[in-house]
Amino acid sequence: MNKKSLKISAQRLMLGAALAGALAGSPALAATQGTLGATSTGTVTITASVPNRARITGLTDVTFASQDPNTAASSAQNVCVWSNTATKAYTITASGSGTANAFTLSNGSSTAAYSVEWAATSGQTSGTALTAATASASLTSGAVNQTCSSAPTASATLLVKMATVDLGTMSAGSNYTGTLTLLVTPQ
């Protein structure tokens, strides 16, 4: 398993990536040698294993600027999640920078909670709520390469939301910042 961290803040959210490993065996060796002749032919057996790998790209920071505390805040972004397993399956684990990986922003003296949702397709306005530091159920990526450089250009939606009840606890004129780390694990 491998992860990269994503950073989030009321000012910004940073990205992350991930991969994971597995391996495979190799068959019996059987090189053959040529004999002297008008032509001579030898053969070699070639083996390789490609471990399970995943990657998340296309993440951007999230900023909720001058947010009206009476209006819930929501930020959705399309990202690329790629998995090289036969089923293209993966899990996503989100960890915040709050205590015990909580999804909280801090201004240094107080914190405000936010929520994280994930959808396994792009362009979504809602998704499955993620629990901090807990792997999601298995999802399937539609990406055909690591960075979605060819269609589809994104394969998932990351949503960061703040409820009015949490916005209402924040001090006006104060900057709240946090980091969100996303770990993708191929399945």
Add this chain to the structure above:
Amino acid sequence: MIRNFPLITNGVALGLALACGMLPSSAYAANDKARISGLADVAFGPVSTATDTPISQDVCAYSSSATNGYSVTATGSGGGGAFTLSSGAAQLPYDVLWADSAGQPNGTALSAGTTTSGFISTAGQQGCSNPTASATLTVVIRAASLGTALAGSYTGSLQITIAPQ
């Protein structure tokens, strides 16, 4: 390395053939022989998706022609002789390089099923006792291929044929 000798050897062969009243079909005598030996299987193990992964091996390519020249034809086990490994239906392409001296990390890229001419052997004997090897075979799995490869165990075979020139 490929050396540009064919024109010279063709000229020699043409003269000899005309003197004998024959049409030349190649630069080497009919009884010239070649031998490839010292081949070892190539086991990459788990390969990274971030970088090209080459494996080189020293081999013995012997040619008894007057110039010690030879050609190389490589054929993979993929469709149409392509250089591909397979894991079920999944394919993983690779490249094949050939150098006509030992210990070379690079070489001339071979095209599957296509004969590449112009190599010279330094092997004094068909088994390469001195020098102990006369060529380098390199197999490369490119990072670009790994970037989209499905996870799994891949296998394939590579056939190398050399002929005196």
